[in-house]
Structures are given as C-alpha cells and as structure tokens.
Amino acid sequence: MGGKFKALPAGLLVLAGTITIMMVTTARAASPDYADALSKCILFFEGQRSGKLPSTQRITWRKDSALRDGSDIGMDLVGGYYDAGDNVKFHFPMAFTVTTLAWSVIEFGESMGPELQHALEAVRWGSDYLLKATSVYDVVIGQVADPIADHSCWERPEDMDTPRTSYAINQTNPGSEVSAEIAAALAASAIAFKDSDDEYSAALLxxxxxxxxxxxKYQGSYNSSIGQAACPFYCDFSGYVDELLWGAAWLYKATNEDGYYWNYLRENxxxxxxxxxxxINGNTFVGASFAEFGWDAKHAGINVLASKWMMNDSSNAAGPYILNxxxxxxxxxxxSPTxxxxxxxxxxxxKPGGSNLQHATACSFLLIVYAKYMEVANKVVQCDSFVATPSxxxxxxxxxxxxxxxxxxxxxxxxVGFGEKFxxxxxxxxxxxxxxxxxxxxxxxRGGDQYFESDKPDINQLTGAVVGGPAEDDSFQDSRYDVPQSEPTTYINSPFVGLLAYFNATNFSK
Incomplete structure (x- = not known):
C-alpha cells in the first residue's frame, strides 16, 4: 500500500446480478499451471526481504538493506519484509502476512511438495523478525521507517537514506491491534513449525x-500511539477487538485448546x-463485519477458524461462529440473494478500496478453508433460497x-513472471x-525519478508478485502511476500461497 502518487478509486461499479452469475459460472479454459504459480508466489517474498540476505537468496538483484534498523532505540530490528513497493516496514500488515502465510502452510502444506520448505522459509523470515520486534518485555515495535519521508523518494532499498525511525508501543502508548496481530502471527507460525522444529515452535508460542x-492488558489503538506514521497508510478502521479475538483464536489452536483462550473468545x-x-480516499464505506477479512478486519477469519471446533461439537453448533x-x-x-x-x-x-486482489485472494482462501471444514462435517450453507455445497x-x-x-x-x-502476458x-x-x-x-x-517516469518495462523482474489488479470493467493500466492497480503487496500473495497449493493438489489428483 505504500508508495508515491497515491490514489484510490472513488467507488464501485455495481453490476447486474444476472450478468454476474452468468459470467462467473461459464465454462472455463484449461487450468493454469498451479505448480509453477505456487513456486513463483512463494519466491516473491524473497524480493520483499529487508536486512542481511542469506546465501540461498534466489532473487539475486536484491541485496542487503536497512542494516541499522533499530539502532535509534538500541534494538536489533534488522530483517522482516517491506509490505509493498516502498521501503517501510509496516508491522500491522506484515504480521497479517505472516499469519496468513502460516495458515496456508497449516492447511495446505502437505499439498506444497518441494515448495513446502520455501514456504516455511518465508514464514520464518517474518517470524524471526517479529521475535526481534517483541524482544523487550511490554514493548512492541509497531513500525520501522518514516513513511512520509520514504514516500517522497524513489530509491532502492539498498540505497535508502530516509529516516529509519522505530515506533514503539508500550504501556502508556498502547497498540492492541498491531500487538495482537503479532501474537496471532507468532502462534500460527508456532503451529506451522511444530513438526519440523519443535524448539523454535515452543519459543514462538x-x-x-x-x-x-x-x-x-494495555488496550488502545496504535492510530493514536503512532499517529501519522500509521495513518493514512494503514489506519485501523475496524477497532482492535477483532485482533484480540483473532490472537486468542490462534493461541487456542496453538496451545492444543487451552481453556483460557476459549473462555476469552466466548466472553468477548x-x-x-x-x-x-x-x-477510502474521502469516501465512507459501511459493511457488515462478518463479511470482512484482511489486514485491518479479521472478523470473517475468526469465524471460519473457530467454526472447525464448533462443527466438531454439536452442543455449540448454534454459536455465532458458524452462523457468521x-x-x-x-x-x-x-x-446468493444476500x-x-x-x-x-x-x-x-x-470490494471497496484499492489493491482489489487483496480481497479476491483473502476471501477465496476463506472459502476454500471453510469448504474443507464443511466437507468433514457433511455441511451445506443456506443463503435464503440458495443452498451452497462445499464444491x-x-x-x-x-x-x-x-x-x-x-x-x-x-x-x-x-x-509477474507467470504466463506470457503479465x-x-x-x-x-x-x-x-x-x-x-x-x-x-x-x-x-530523486535519483530514481527517471526510471519511475520511463515508459520502458521494469529493469528487474519481481517474479511472483501479484499486483493490485484490474478495474471493475476488467481493464488494466500497466502503469507505475496507477498505484491501486500496479502495486504488489505481501498480503495479496500470502493467502494466494494456500489457494495455489490446494488447486495444484486437487488438479493433479483429477
């Protein structure tokens, strides 16, 4: 989401339902090469790495960067991911990226084949960093780098000389949403590493x-604590209660159903x-919270994650999780009529807002996970008169x-890099x-302006990057100026990893 020349679309084009259904359900072309797409989707995360790069780095045009992060407050904050096309480490969306990447491994790791190791490496690059960001008791680093200064320049991460300010969350300046999302990411990562590195998994948990x-314990929004460093880039619009419940849900799963976390969920x-x-860009959008899932709102993710436990317990089957x-x-x-x-x-x-493919990948991921749970429970979903099966x-x-x-x-x-036209x-x-x-x-x-303004293709290929995507009429401007359409983000790719693993496995088995 970071970048210069920000502009978000003002609204949505609402299409007739009949045409929509016809277009969505028409016969499709031969399936794409999901295995190749999966490999590239995971590779993208190596292009987003910050810090000291390992000898195994496969996107070799990227080099070491931001090697003094954290030095302004006496901490080692080297590492982590740049969220998008800029050089800021926004920890709120970074933690969500790690959570959903780990969830992709948890649900579909067995379908990743040789790519599982690369997926785990991508999770660990994030979880290692989140351990650093939480290494001081009752302090959570919520962000690294001044986004205003960063967004005023177009320079390589290897060259950047804008302020690498560390923004801390503490008892007097709370940030429950970013802290709880980091807790969720660490708990999900603990599950992902349980079979391959039990000691690391225990430390994460x-x-x-x-x-x-x-x-x-110290509730409050990082909107106030971090201020303009967080907004307008990654403001928390949905409040922090969803992140607290999201964190509790992942801890319940990671602790093998510790009653404390279940009680927390039930009571809150x-x-x-x-x-x-x-x-969004001065326009207000209102939506039912049960329909929201992304770096800001975790509501649908909480319900889908918790529904697995409810489907196995008939005494609680009427709870809000399955219903929502x-x-x-x-x-x-x-x-669906609704x-x-x-x-x-x-x-x-x-859905409203820029970078639309974040919605397409996140919502589709939840559909697949929920369908998986539904199949086990022999369940269907009733949408008024329409009945939806897992298939x-x-x-x-x-x-x-x-x-x-x-x-x-x-x-x-x-x-990027998949197929002939991208x-x-x-x-x-x-x-x-x-x-x-x-x-x-x-x-x-300003040394990079000439390259930004050039009409020539990118000098380096960021293989596997999924960009924001086309407009509502399916048109696409392949232009660096069109940020919502042309900027990739880690949280578009992270749920896409799970989707590609699933369809690669099911396509192969047919």
Missing part, C-alpha cells in the same frame, strides 16, 4: 502468549463491532484464482531501478 497478554465475541466503517461464517459465504457467492460484493463482467470479485465454494474460489492467473477478458496474468511496469522501487551490480553508484532520493 511462549512469545505469542506474552505479546497477547500485553495487547489485552459479542463485543465485535457489527459493522465496519472505512474511509455462513453469512460470510452468502456475502460472497454470486448466486451477497455484498460485486463482480466484474469477467468474473472478478470486487460450490471451491468452484467460486477457483474462478478467482484462474482469473488472476490469466483466464480473464485481457488474457493477462496478474502475477504486468511489466509495476509500482515497486526495487523492480524499476537498476540493481547495485548493474549500477554501483548511489541513487539518491
């Missing part, structure tokens, strides 16, 4: 408990906001995945600027 307790679930109000997870499904499926999303003529899901959820999710990979009116893959001018500093090897001389703050 202990830290997750500690950070969750801090987030819960009714405190979730019934609606989410977002301000069902409502989420009904808000997405094109045939859907709250729109679809492009070519069948792509749309229907899977079919809708597959349609989104295939669209992103090229089965769309333009025949364009929105994953974005060539993405909003990403490292991709647009010559590498250190090709241009050893420093490129200062």
């Amino acid at each position: 202990e830290r997750a408990k500690q950070v969750f307790d801090f987030a819960d 679930i009714n405190s979730l906001e019934p609606i989410v109000v977002r301000n 997870a069902d409502k989420f499904v009904c808000s997405i499926l094109p045939e 859907k709250s999303v729109s679809y492009s003529p070519g069948g792509l899901l749309f 229907r959820l899977i079919d809708v999710a597959r349609g989104q995945v295939d669209y992103i990979l090229g089965n769309n009116p333009l025949g364009m893959s929105y994953m 974005p060539r001018k993405i909003h990403h500093r490292g991709a647009t600027l010559p590498s250190i090897e090709a241009h050893p001389q420093k490129l200062g703050c």
Whole structure:
C-alpha cells in the first residue's frame, strides 16, 4: 500500500446480478499451471526481504538493506519484509502476512511438495523478525521507517537514506491491534513449525502468549500511539477487538485448546463491532463485519477458524461462529440473494478500496478453508433460497484464482513472471531501478525519478508478485502511476500461497 502518487478509486461499479452469475459460472479454459504459480508466489517474498540476505537468496538483484534498523532505540530490528513497493516496514500488515502465510502452510502444506520448505522459509523470515520486534518485555515495535519521508523518494532499498525511525508501543502508548496481530502471527507460525522444529515452535508460542497478554492488558489503538506514521497508510478502521479475538483464536489452536483462550473468545465475541466503517480516499464505506477479512478486519477469519471446533461439537453448533461464517459465504457467492460484493463482467470479485486482489485472494482462501471444514462435517450453507455445497465454494474460489492467473477478458496474468502476458511496469522501487551490480553508484532520493517516469518495462523482474489488479470493467493500466492497480503487496500473495497449493493438489489428483 505504500508508495508515491497515491490514489484510490472513488467507488464501485455495481453490476447486474444476472450478468454476474452468468459470467462467473461459464465454462472455463484449461487450468493454469498451479505448480509453477505456487513456486513463483512463494519466491516473491524473497524480493520483499529487508536486512542481511542469506546465501540461498534466489532473487539475486536484491541485496542487503536497512542494516541499522533499530539502532535509534538500541534494538536489533534488522530483517522482516517491506509490505509493498516502498521501503517501510509496516508491522500491522506484515504480521497479517505472516499469519496468513502460516495458515496456508497449516492447511495446505502437505499439498506444497518441494515448495513446502520455501514456504516455511518465508514464514520464518517474518517470524524471526517479529521475535526481534517483541524482544523487550511490554514493548512492541509497531513500525520501522518514516513513511512520509520514504514516500517522497524513489530509491532502492539498498540505497535508502530516509529516516529509519522505530515506533514503539508500550504501556502508556498502547497498540492492541498491531500487538495482537503479532501474537496471532507468532502462534500460527508456532503451529506451522511444530513438526519440523519443535524448539523454535515452543519459543514462538511462549512469545505469542506474552505479546497477547500485553495487547489485552494495555488496550488502545496504535492510530493514536503512532499517529501519522500509521495513518493514512494503514489506519485501523475496524477497532482492535477483532485482533484480540483473532490472537486468542490462534493461541487456542496453538496451545492444543487451552481453556483460557476459549473462555476469552466466548466472553468477548459479542463485543465485535457489527459493522465496519472505512474511509477510502474521502469516501465512507459501511459493511457488515462478518463479511470482512484482511489486514485491518479479521472478523470473517475468526469465524471460519473457530467454526472447525464448533462443527466438531454439536452442543455449540448454534454459536455465532458458524452462523457468521455462513453469512460470510452468502456475502460472497454470486448466486446468493444476500451477497455484498460485486463482480466484474469477467468474473472478478470486487470490494471497496484499492489493491482489489487483496480481497479476491483473502476471501477465496476463506472459502476454500471453510469448504474443507464443511466437507468433514457433511455441511451445506443456506443463503435464503440458495443452498451452497462445499464444491460450490471451491468452484467460486477457483474462478478467482484462474482469473488472476490469466483466464480473464485481457488474457493477462496478474502475477509477474507467470504466463506470457503479465504486468511489466509495476509500482515497486526495487523492480524499476537498476540493481547495485548493474549500477554501483548511489541513487539518491530523486535519483530514481527517471526510471519511475520511463515508459520502458521494469529493469528487474519481481517474479511472483501479484499486483493490485484490474478495474471493475476488467481493464488494466500497466502503469507505475496507477498505484491501486500496479502495486504488489505481501498480503495479496500470502493467502494466494494456500489457494495455489490446494488447486495444484486437487488438479493433479483429477
């Protein structure tokens, strides 16, 4: 989401439901190469690495960067991920990226084959960093780098000389949403590493408990504590109760169902906001919270995650989790009388705001996970008069995945390096600027402008990057100036990893 020349679309084009259903359910072309897409989707995270790069680094045009992060407060904060096309480490979306990447491994790791090791390496690059960011008791680092200064320059991460300010959350300046999301990420990572590195898994879990307790004990929003460093880039619009419940849900799962975390969920679930109000480019959007899932709002994720336990316990089957997870499904499926999303003529899901493919990948991931739970429980979802089976959820999710990979009116893959036609001018500093090897001389703050403004394709290929995606009419401007369409983000790719692993396995088995 970071970057220069920010602009978000003012509204949504609402399409007729009949046309939408027809377009979404039409026969599709041959399946894309999910295995290749999975490999590249995971590879992308190596291009987003900050810090000292390992000898195994595969995107070799990237080099070491930000090696003094944390020095302003006497901490080692070297590492982690740049969230998008800029050089800021926004910990709120970074933690969500790690959570969903770990969830992809937990649910579909067995379907990743040789890519499982690379997926775990991507999780660990994030979880190692989050351990650093929480290494001081009752302190959580919420962000590194001044975003205003960073966004005023177009320079390589290897060259950047803008302030690398560390923004701390503590007892007097709380930030429950970023702290609880980090707790969720650490707990999910603990599960992901349980079979391969039990000692590391245990360390992650202990830290997750500690950070969750801090987030819960000192409640408040990082919007106030970090101020303009967080807003308008990653403001928390949905409040922090959802992150606290999200963290508790992951800790319940990671601790093998510790009653403390279940009681926390049970006692606080009714405190979730019934609606989410977002301000996007000066426009206000209001949505039912059960339909929201992304770096800001965790509501649908909580319900889907918790529904697995409820489906196995008939005494609690009428609880809010399954009911709200069902409502989420009904808000997405094109045939549903209660859907709250729109679809492009070519069948792509749309929700308000920029970087739309974050919604398509996150919502599709939840559909697949919920379908998996439904199959085990022999369950269907009733959307008024329409009955949705697990296979229907899977079919809708597959349609989104295939669209992103090229089965769309333009025949364009929105994953860089996948297929023959893909974005060539993405909003990403490292991709647009010559590498250190090709241009050893420093490129200062304005030194990169000529490359940004050039109409030539990117100098470096950020393989696997999924960009923000097309407009509601399926058109796409392959332009660095069009940030919502051309900028990749880690939280678009992280749930896409799980989707690709699932469809690769199911496609192979057919």
